[in-house]
Amino acid sequence: MANSVLTAPATASAPANPYITAQRQFDQAAAILELDPGLRAVLREVRREFTVNFPVRMDDGTIRVFTGYRVQHNLTRGPAKGGIRYHPQVSLDEVKALSMWMTWKCALTNLPFGGAKGGVICDPTRMSQKELENMTRRFASEISLLIGPESDIPAPDVNTNPQTMAWIMDTISMEKGYSVPAVVTGKPLSIGGSEGRPAATGRGVTVVTLEACARMGWNPSECSVAIQGFGNVGSVSAELLAEQGFKVVAVSDVFGGIYNSEGLDVPALLEHHRRTGRVGGFAGSRQEISNSALLELPVTILIPAALENQFSIDNAARVQAKLIVEAANGPTTPEADDIFHQRGVTVIPDILANAGGVTVSYFEWVQDLQSYFWEETEINSRLTKIMQRTYQQMDDLAREHRTTLRMGAYCLAVKRVADATAVRGIYP
Ligand code: NAD
Numbered sequence: 064m065a066n067s068v069l070t071a072p073a074t075a076s077a078p079a080n081p082y083i084t085a086q087r088q089f090d091q092a093a094a095i096l097e098l099d100p101g102l103r104a105v106l107r108e109v110r111r112e113f114t115v116n117f118p119v120r121m122d123d124g125t126i127r128v129f130t131g132y133r134v135q136h137n138l139t140r141g142p143a144k145g146g147i148r149y150h151p152q153v154s155l156d157e158v159k160a161l162s163m164w165m166t167w168k169c170a171l172t173n174l175p176f177g178g179a180k181g182g183v184i185c186d187p188t189r190m191s192q193k194e195l196e197n198m199t200r201r202f203a204s205e206i207s208l209l210i211g212p213e214s215d216i217p218a219p220d221v222n223t224n225p226q227t228m229a230w231i232m233d234t235i236s237m238e239k240g241y242s243v244p245a246v247v248t249g250k251p252l253s254i255g256g257s258e259g260r261p262a263a264t265g266r267g268v269t270v271v272t273l274e275a276c277a278r279m280g281w282n283p284s285e286c287s288v289a290i291q292g293f294g295n296v297g298s299v300s301a302e303l304l305a306e307q308g309f310k311v312v313a314v315s316d317v318f319g320g321i322y323n324s325e326g327l328d329v330p331a332l333l334e335h336h337r338r339t340g341r342v343g344g345f346a347g348s349r350q351e352i353s354n355s356a357l358l359e360l361p362v363t364i365l366i367p368a369a370l371e372n373q374f375s376i377d378n379a380a381r382v383q384a385k386l387i388v389e390a391a392n393g394p395t396t397p398e399a400d401d402i403f404h405q406r407g408v409t410v411i412p413d414i415l416a417n418a419g420g421v422t423v424s425y426f427e428w429v430q431d432l433q434s435y436f437w438e439e440t441e442i443n444s445r446l447t448k449i450m451q452r453t454y455q456q457m458d459d460l461a462r463e464h465r466t467t468l469r470m471g472a473y474c475l476a477v478k479r480v481a482d483a484t485a486v487r488g489i490y491p
Pocket of ligand 1: 220223295296483
């Protein structure tokens with residue numbers, strides 16, 4: 064199992080490679096589970112990685128070539144599932160890591176899916192709607208070799224949204240000659256989307272935060288919360304946590320953050336964000352702060368809801384929160400994880416904390432396949448039940464193995480995929 068990349072953990076000067084982080088997390092769980100070496104070798108690599116370079120006509124008439132990826136880590140338990148990200152820093156290793164995390168997330172929540180992820184290297188903030196549509200449609204066409212309701216089902220991620228999913232669904236449907244709503248989830252309601260999907264990830268974050276607080280004996284009204292990232296996941300988390308009585312004191316986006324130790328008026332902040340497109344300049348803020356300062360505020364609960372590698376060997380010792388809820392994927396490097404463990408900081412791992420999105424995506428896929436749609440109350444109650452049950456199972460395994468919640472979650476997830484792989488056997 065020797066792999067030289069594993070000997071290169073993150074240092075103060077080099078940001079962690081997310082794929083190495085994902086493999087190190089898997090190796091740790093495989094060691095606890097005493098997993099068969101053959102199974103380890105299979106599960107620590109992605110199954111398929113697909114790179115496409117494709118032309119897009121821009122508004123000024125020029126042609127630009129974009130690079131995109133679709134990676135499938137595992138398909139043993141069902142079709143691959145995972146979002147599509149648009150960002151200048153998208154890389155093949157980032158997409159590989161995200162696809163592996165999707166496999167564990169789906170197995171952890173016991174959804175009948177494998178893991179995948181996609182991404183396009185681009186800066187959507189500098190592109191028009193028409194350019195984004197052209198890029199999305201051509202990318203969808205390029206990856207149509209892989210995606211489909213039975214094989215691989217994309218969803219929104221950073222800088223993609225229900226409109227992006229509608230363009231993908233329409234492109235695939237035009238190529239087939241009939242509507243294929245189940246090819247993507249996170250679609251608008253009018254074309255087979257699900258009630259509750261836009262808020263699902265933030266709702267899941269809220270459910271697991273409440274579960275953690277109940278176990279710690281904390282009252283939400285006594286807990287201050289800082290949230291990094293105010294997109295789909297961060298803003299809904301802020302809204303629902305405030306509704307539950309938590310005091311949201313700081314939030315941020317790519318431009319920077321705001322802080323008021325007395326608490327922010329979240330409904331007014333959401334309105335300000337809708338109007339201006341950023342959290343900065345909000346009248347209820349007492350102080351503008353940087354994204355890195357937000358992570359070190361004296362708060363009870365910290366919720367990273369932006370990108371990977373936010374907690375590293377550089378800042379983990381300065382984090383003052385007692386509970387970290389990983390709404391983002393991969394925000395904590397293994398070195399930071401060790402520091403948090405030593406310092407008694409509880410971390411609810413990404414593969415559970417943000418699993419609400421894929422759970423309701425599963426409900427959406429089921430509804431599309433049956434052409435029978437459920438009410439939002441039913442969706443929210445099923446989601447809550449799955450998140451609460453999985454939290455308990457993770458907690459039980461963490462206690463049994465005397466390890467972190469992350470490793471408790473990994474043990475449950477990796478064992479499910481390993482068992483499925485073993486019983487299916489090796490083809491041919
Ligand atoms: P989004 O594009 O809706 O929002 C991202 C937010 O992060 C924005 O507020 C943006 O301004 C901010 N941001 C971007 N770069 C930043 C930086 N360098 N520093 C600070 N803030 C920055 O994306 P999202 O869908 O909310 O996803 C956020 C995270 O949640 C990602 O890690 C994603 O993989 C994860 N996630 C999303 C879903 C989902 O359903 N959308 C599901 C599971 C996990």
